[in-house]
Amino acid sequence: MIWNPQMETIDRQSLEKLQLERLQNTVKWVYERVPMYRQRLDESTIRPQDIQSLRDIARLPFTVKDDLRDHYPYGLFAVPMRDVVRIHASSGTTGRPTVVGYTREDLDMWSEAMARLIVMAGGCADDIVQISFGYGLFTGALGLHQGWEKVGASVVPISSGNTERQINLMRDFGVTALVATPSYAMYMCEVAEKMNALKDLKLRIGVFGAEGSTEEMRAQLEKRWGIIATENYGLSEIVGPGVAGECTCKCGMHINEDLFYCEIVDPETGEPLPDGELGELVITPLKKQALPLLRYRTHDMTRIFREPCACGRTTARMQKIAGRSDDMLIIRGVNVFPSQIESVLLKVEGIGPNYEIIVTRENYMDRLEVRCELTDARLLDAYAELEALTKKIRERLRVVLQIDAKVTLVSPNTLKRFEGKARRVTDLR
Ligand code: DLL
Numbered sequence: 264m265i266w267n268p269q270m271e272t273i274d275r276q277s278l279e280k281l282q283l284e285r286l287q288n289t290v291k292w293v294y295e296r297v298p299m300y301r302q303r304l305d306e307s308t309i310r311p312q313d314i315q316s317l318r319d320i321a322r323l324p325f326t327v328k329d330d331l332r333d334h335y336p337y338g339l340f341a342v343p344m345r346d347v348v349r350i351h352a353s354s355g356t357t358g359r360p361t362v363v364g365y366t367r368e369d370l371d372m373w374s375e376a377m378a379r380l381i382v383m384a385g386g387c388a389d390d391i392v393q394i395s396f397g398y399g400l401f402t403g404a405l406g407l408h409q410g411w412e413k414v415g416a417s418v419v420p421i422s423s424g425n426t427e428r429q430i431n432l433m434r435d436f437g438v439t440a441l442v443a444t445p446s447y448a449m450y451m452c453e454v455a456e457k458m459n460a461l462k463d464l465k466l467r468i469g470v471f472g473a474e475g476s477t478e479e480m481r482a483q484l485e486k487r488w489g490i491i492a493t494e495n496y497g498l499s500e501i502v503g504p505g506v507a508g509e510c511t512c513k514c515g516m517h518i519n520e521d522l523f524y525c526e527i528v529d530p531e532t533g534e535p536l537p538d539g540e541l542g543e544l545v546i547t548p549l550k551k552q553a554l555p556l557l558r559y560r561t562h563d564m565t566r567i568f569r570e571p572c573a574c575g576r577t578t579a580r581m582q583k584i585a586g587r588s589d590d591m592l593i594i595r596g597v598n599v600f601p602s603q604i605e606s607v608l609l610k611v612e613g614i615g616p617n618y619e620i621i622v623t624r625e626n627y628m629d630r631l632e633v634r635c636e637l638t639d640a641r642l643l644d645a646y647a648e649l650e651a652l653t654k655k656i657r658e659r660l661r662v663v664l665q666i667d668a669k670v671t672l673v674s675p676n677t678l679k680r681f682e683g684k685a686r687r688v689t690d691l692r
Contacts, residue, residue, distance in 0.1 A: 266382040266414070267375070270521045271576045275569075278577075279317055281521055285549035287314050290323065293555055296341040299334060300557065320524065320547065321535050326556040331361040331500060340364050342553050352400040353499040360400070363499050364553040370409065372550050373502050376519045377410020380508030383517060383574065384470045384493040386440055388415030393433055395443040395451065396473065397423040397683050402503025403473045407442045410505070416440070423447060423682040426454045434463045441469045445476035445484060445494070446685035449616050452487045453680075466490055472497070472504055474684045475584050477602050479609030481513075483616055496584065500559055501546050507581050512573050515580030522550050525581065526558070527567055530588040541566050543588050544581065562587045564600075592622055592690065594629045597666050601688055604668075607659045608635050613642065613652060617678040624692040631668040633660065640675050 265271050273281075291311040293300040304310060309322045331339060340347065348367050352360040365373065386392070392411045396403035398420060411418050419436055421429060423443070429451055432438070441448060448469055455461050469484060469492040476494065484492045495508030496516055506523050507516035518525050527542040528535050536542040544561045564585045572580065586600035593599070601620055608614050615636040623630045635656065642648055649672060656670045 264382055264387070265574075265576065266379045270519075271379060271383075271517070271578060273521070273577060275577070278520060282524055282549060283314075283317055285521070286317065286320060286524060286547065287311065289547065289549055289551070289555045290314050290557065292552070293341055293557060297339055299330065299339060317524075320526065320558065323547075323557050325533060325545065325558045325560050327560050328361060328500070330556075332359045335359045336362040337364065339556070340553055341555060342366055347553050349405075350400075351402045351405075351499055351503065361500060363402075363503075366552040369502075369551055369553050372522060373406060373505055374409040374413045376502065376505035376522055377406055378413040379519060380495045380505065380517075381407075381410050381414050381416075381470065383508060383510040383576070384495070385468045385491060385511050386411065386414055386416060386470060390414075390416040390440040390468075391419065391436055391438050392416045392440040392442060392470075393419045393421055393429070393436075393438045395421060395423050395429060395441060395447060401683075402497070402499045403442075406497070406503040406505060407470070411440075411442075426451055426682075427458065430455045430458055430460050433466065434460055437465050439465050439467050441466055441488075441490075443469070443471060444473050444681070444684055445471045445480055445492075446474065446681045447683065448484055448488070448492075449480070450680040450682070452484065453676075456487070461487075461489070468493070470495065470508075472508075475586065475602055477605045477609065478583075479606050480616060483609060494583070496563075496581070498546075498561060498563075500554075500556060501548055501561075502551070506546065510572065510574040510576065514572065515568065515582055517572070517576050517578045517580050518567070520578050523548055525567060525579070527565070528560075530562075530564070538567055538569060538579075541585060562589045564588055564591075590688070592620075592631075592688065594622060594631050594664075594666055597664065599631070599664050599666070603663050604633055604660065607663055608633070608656065611652070611656055611659070613638055614656070614672075615675065617680065618687060619678055620688045622688070622690045622692060629692065631664075631666065632671060633668050634671045634673055634678065636673055636678050637675055643674060 347364040349365040398404040472495040493509040497504040497506040507518040524547040526545045530543040566582045619634040621632040
């Protein structure tokens with residue numbers, strides 16, 4: 264089923280016409296209401312009336328996270344506070360949080376965006392959905408919550424944590440859909456396995472997001488839970504979840520293009536890149552009132568492609584996020600994305616889905632250590648097998664990363680588990 268066929272199967276010409284109209288309105292809206300944008304446009308060569316085609320977007324200035332921090336908390340809001348009905352803040356752990364606001368119409372637009380993504384992930388009114396994202400300032404829980412309610416499902420707003428209780432309620436309530444980060448979903452599955460509860464569950468789909476995960480992680484989640492797992496993408500500064508999501512074909516995330524204009528730029532130069540090239544995603548919301556940012560630099564690295572999808576939707580898709588341009592590790596001059604390491608580890612039999620990446624510098628030399636968990640504790644007593652396994656992982660990592668890593672195998676269930684977004688990299692340089 265397609266939630267909004269008019270927008271999700273629109274032809275490109277009509278879509279671009281609509282995007283241009285909405286872009287023109289948005290630029291005018293911020294120029295008239297947000298002093299920072301008025302000043303930036305006045306200092307540039309472009310005025311709102313100069314936006315005559317979608318190509319003109321490349322002439323607009325970028326917005327970056329520091330702009331939000333510098334105008335903390337409400338300095339970039341384009342409406343008076345009496346029109347703001349909800350405030351969220353980003354999960355940023357350093358510096359000032361970035362604060363985002365929504366008018367009532369923004370919330371309606373957000374729910375619509377979410378409803379589309381939920382339905383394309385296979386969700387429907389018959390579902391009983393457990394939202395295991397942390398409720399609070401994080402946009403994930405309430406964003407998904409509103410969307411599922413709009414679709415008509417029965418929402419269980421359990422939040423994250425207390426994992427055994429999550430599994431008990433899942434069984435007792437007959438939960439059919441799970442919303443969580445992929446890493447928490449994996450941890451929940453481990454707990455369900457230990458409780459021997461999987462056989463009593465009715466779970467059929469997992470609608471995951473808020474962090475990267477590899478195809479190997481998806482395969483494990485699907486196999487161990489016995490579900491179809493899809494992912495969706497978004498960020499607080501733009502709306503929260505709702506920018507893009509996978510349909511059940513699982514080949515790229517459909518972008519809600521009538522609501523969010525997406526570009527790919529070279530992360531170094533900021534120059535736009537053609538379809539299909541890997542670069543930094545830059546997003547301009549097209550229908551927001553309270554906080555419409557122009558050309559927001561997400562730091563997320565992906566590609567956009569427009570080939571038709573078997574599901575019938577005509578919207579452009581973006582590939583799984585390859586990593587964040589600011590999370591990419593440069594080790595001895597080589598670019599390493601944590602997702603490359605995850606892909607290698609999850610293909611090795613006997614190694615579980617939890618791992619840690621530690622980067623240090625000794626005598627001016629970068630060192631990469633990968634700690635991974637054995638799935639079977641009996642191996643701990645078999646020295647030769649441990650040696651062989653370590654060697655195998657090291658060799659596979661070398662092929663993919665082109666550098667040497669120290670591989671440390673640890674006992675089952677000893678590495679940290681996460682109830683929200685996983686933090687697997689420690690860079691001590
Ligand atoms: O994580 C919004 C969200 C909630 C999206 C729930 C999907 C589901 P923030 O906390 O502001 O918002 O973090 C945004 O998380 O820039 C990405 O780096 C990362 N991220 C979000 N979804 C994905 C994904 C929410 N599917 C930041 N794959 C973004 C990879 C993701 N990274």
